Amino acid sequence: MAFASGHSRRTVVGVVALLALAIPTTSAIAATVPVDPGPALSAGKVIIGTSQNLPSLEVTAAWNIGSYAAPQVSAYYTSGQAAIDQSSVTKAALSWTKNWVNRACGSQKPAKVKACKAAAVFDIDETLLSNYEWISTLAVPFSYDSAASNTANSNCTTPPIKATVALFDAFKRLGVTAFLITGRSENSRAVTESCLAKSGITGYSALILDPVGNTQNAGDRKADQRQALIEKGWKIGPSVGDQISDMSHGALGRGFLLPNPMYYLP
Numbered sequence: 211m212a213f214a215s216g217h218s219r220r221t222v223v224g225v226v227a228l229l230a231l232a233i234p235t236t237s238a239i240a241a242t243v244p245v246d247p248g249p250a251l252s253a254g255k256v257i258i259g260t261s262q263n264l265p266s267l268e269v270t271a272a273w274n275i276g277s278y279a280a281p282q283v284s285a286y287y288t289s290g291q292a293a294i295d296q297s298s299v300t301k302a303a304l305s306w307t308k309n310w311v312n313r314a315c316g317s318q319k320p321a322k323v324k325a326c327k328a329a330a331v332f333d334i335d336e337t338l339l340s341n342y343e344w345i346s347t348l349a350v351p352f353s354y355d356s357a358a359s360n361t362a363n364s365n366c367t368t369p370p371i372k373a374t375v376a377l378f379d380a381f382k383r384l385g386v387t388a389f390l391i392t393g394r395s396e397n398s399r400a401v402t403e404s405c406l407a408k409s410g411i412t413g414y415s416a417l418i419l420d421p422v423g424n425t426q427n428a429g430d431r432k433a434d435q436r437q438a439l440i441e442k443g444w445k446i447g448p449s450v451g452d453q454i455s456d457m458s459h460g461a462l463g464r465g466f467l468l469p470n471p472m473y474y475l476p
């Protein structure tokens with residue numbers, strides 16, 4: 211169960227769970243995803259997820275599942291199973307976070323939670339906004355197309371993921387400050403801010419993007435960006451994302467892993 215953290219960054223990336231393309235016939239229940247952090251790590255952070263994610267396959271670059279499995283991946287979304295799994299994870303995140311603010315702030319009163327600088331981190335793509343529709347209708351479904359991605363971002367054809375937006379709003383009511391840490395480039399700040407607002411995602415404290423010219427992978431960069439928040443006095447409880455790299459290398463209380471059977475990002 212242990213995962214990530216500390217000084218041995220390169221050893222991390224355990225394979226999370228398996229890609230379960232077969233569509234479950236019953237509702238998923240959020241469960242702890244077993245992650246092997248390797249022998250160099252003796253302690254780490256638990257991740258809660260549903261196992262509907264791609265394994266790393268030992269690759270160090272992003273990979274896309276491609277068209278071979280397109281019918282199964284599409285069925286996962288169109289059957290409603292993705293929404294069920296998303297809701298399962300976000301419910302677990304809210305439950306855990308309510309207990310965490312009690313521990314971290316000594317109260318669940320919003321004013322006290324806010325004053326003690328309790329924070330949550332959200333990723334954007336496949337976390338708050340869905341890319342399923344445009345990726346599934348590419349000439350080669352579930353491949354990567356940077357031009358199509360830029361168009362989708364610019365046109366905001368990335369609908370909000372209801373369960374995660376509800377979690378985001380619940381955190382606001384609880385007094386937990388939200389930060390968005392995304393793999394989108396700093397160059398896309400304006401279109402991203404516009405789309406978030408159009409999608410009803412407002413009131414976050416900061417939108418933290420991938421700096422232009424950055425060479426770090428997502429896991430390393432996002433951990434550094436969370437650590438920078440901690441050094442400013444924020445207490446980070448949940449980190450909510452669709453990739454292990456949204457919750458690797460510590461600087462968080464617990465990872466909540468939403469399903470993404472479409473692509474993997476290190």
Ligand SMILES: [Mg+2]
Nearest residue numbers: 333335336452
């Ligand atoms: Mg994402």
